[in-house]
Amino acid sequence: MKAEIIAVGTELLLGQVVNTNATFLSEKLADMGIEVYFHTIVGDNPKRLEELLQLADSRSELILLCGGLGPTDDDLTKNVLAEHVGVPLVQNEAGLAALNAFFTQRQSTMTPNNLRQIETLQDGIPLPNRTGLAIGCLYKGTKNNYILLPGPPNELQPMFLEQARPLLEKEFPTTEKLTSRVLRFFGIGESKLVTDLAEMIEQQTNPTIAPYAKPNEVTLRITAKTEDEDSANALLDQTETEILAKVGEFFYGYGEENSLVEVVVELLKKEKRTITAAESLTAGEFQATLGTISGVSEVFPGGFVTYSKATKINFLGLDSERLEQTGVVSEDCAKEMAEAALRLAETDYALSFTGVAGPDELEGQPKGTVYIGLAQKNGPTVVTENHFTRDRSYVRHSSVMKGLDMLRRAILNKN
Numbered sequence: 058m059k060a061e062i063i064a065v066g067t068e069l070l071l072g073q074v075v076n077t078n079a080t081f082l083s084e085k086l087a088d089m090g091i092e093v094y095f096h097t098i099v100g101d102n103p104k105r106l107e108e109l110l111q112l113a114d115s116r117s118e119l120i121l122l123c124g125g126l127g128p129t130d131d132d133l134t135k136n137v138l139a140e141h142v143g144v145p146l147v148q149n150e151a152g153l154a155a156l157n158a159f160f161t162q163r164q165s166t167m168t169p170n171n172l173r174q175i176e177t178l179q180d181g182i183p184l185p186n187r188t189g190l191a192i193g194c195l196y197k198g199t200k201n202n203y204i205l206l207p208g209p210p211n212e213l214q215p216m217f218l219e220q221a222r223p224l225l226e227k228e229f230p231t232t233e234k235l236t237s238r239v240l241r242f243f244g245i246g247e248s249k250l251v252t253d254l255a256e257m258i259e260q261q262t263n264p265t266i267a268p269y270a271k272p273n274e275v276t277l278r279i280t281a282k283t284e285d286e287d288s289a290n291a292l293l294d295q296t297e298t299e300i301l302a303k304v305g306e307f308f309y310g311y312g313e314e315n316s317l318v319e320v321v322v323e324l325l326k327k328e329k330r331t332i333t334a335a336e337s338l339t340a341g342e343f344q345a346t347l348g349t350i351s352g353v354s355e356v357f358p359g360g361f362v363t364y365s366k367a368t369k370i371n372f373l374g375l376d377s378e379r380l381e382q383t384g385v386v387s388e389d390c391a392k393e394m395a396e397a398a399l400r401l402a403e404t405d406y407a408l409s410f411t412g413v414a415g416p417d418e419l420e421g422q423p424k425g426t427v428y429i430g431l432a433q434k435n436g437p438t439v440v441t442e443n444h445f446t447r448d449r450s451y452v453r454h455s456s457v458m459k460g461l462d463m464l465r466r467a468i469l470n471k472n
Contacts, residue, residue: 058229060086060093061117063109065125065134066208067100078123078206078213085217090231090282091119101131110141114201119229124208126191128170135194135205139178142198146176149183152192159190178205184220188212195224202229236289237280240297243317243462245307247275253303257296264296272451273458274317309465317461318346324468325356332464333402334360335373335394337385337411338427343457360407361398373397384420386412388428388440395430396438406467407432408460415449424449427456431463436471439463 062082068074076098083093094117099109113120125134139146152175160167174191177183184193184205189212194205204221206213242250247270251258254277258266264281277300281292301308310320325332334343341362347353363369366385370377375393383389394409408431415424425445432438441463445455 058091058119059117060091060119060121061095061113062093062121063113064098064123065106069098070100077210081214082121082217085222087235089225090233090235101125101133103133103137106137107141119202121204121206123206123213126174126205126207128173132173135176138203138205142196144179147179149175149177149192151185156190182224184216186212187215187219193220195221232284233282235280235282236286236293237278238293238297239312240277240300240308241310242275242304242307243309243458245275245304250275250304254300257299264292273455317458319350321461321465322347322350322353322356324465328468330406330468331356331358331404332406333358333398333404334408335398336362337364338414339410339453339456340364342453343408343410343460346457358402358404360402369394386420386422386426388442391428391430391440392438395432399432399434405434406464408464410456410460414452425452429456429460429463431467433467
């Protein structure tokens, strides 16, 4: 079944609201084996919505409309669809009861326009709204099928999961399901990753391989179409093994949400190791990133922000004469900062960040020049020289990500 998602609302076209509903619905439909071919946004205009419905009818079998089910005059989705398919709108009794109960509980008078929210298409299947008032609907036409969903995500998501999805599975059963796995990579750009995997990508059939570039990392979504989960996992395992044989050096984890800092903190917890940091150009961003993870206090007792030369001397005890000779943007400074932080915090690892975030150069070094040091309780101190691009914020973020990856590799190499 080919599906299409139409988001209705002028606020979406103006950029006042982000269309997160399309992302949510596409993911859930894919899990059911229903492929979404088109995403479209249309304003609160009946003529343009009708034109779009005619186009959707010509190319899709399942059309999901999101938004425009409310009580105001610009909430026109149901009216346009009812006219499009040639059926009247009727009041839903359960929805009317819920509407009356809502206003009774609030001890307020219901205005007549609220009755628009509990209208559904005649012969359609009503979709109750557990978190709101607007009733949804599944309407099965002779050729095309339509689902009406409210616009607010806190109403749309439970309505789809609890009402629409079970109905779709019952009314349009499919033997094939889509199962996806997301692989995450750091230290390799999208163009290089795609080049290294070019043969696999060109020859892909089932599973498919889709790369996505994110700030300072790349993800690969591999998707298998099978009739059961065991078969899907077998295909995904085989494809993953082939991918990691080529670019496994840069692989660090799985999933959409499993970020590099989460992976590193979990590794530290698992190995019962601790980390501190001494930050110059990043001004505490590395430590703040650690602080986003619940329970990080188990592995992170605290650290140092030494932005100026004076604080490097006073907080970390760096030698002022040596700093004058080597400069703060140097391998030597990064090494001294990391080792001083390790000694003072008495941790297993210490990272240091020093360099030029920009926009101007410093000590004759161009912006984007960053030295990152990693001191280890029972190992040598390693310093990397990096040359990051783009603006000041991106240089700082790149530095933090590189530091996390250095730490991740160090922990894994200890095992």
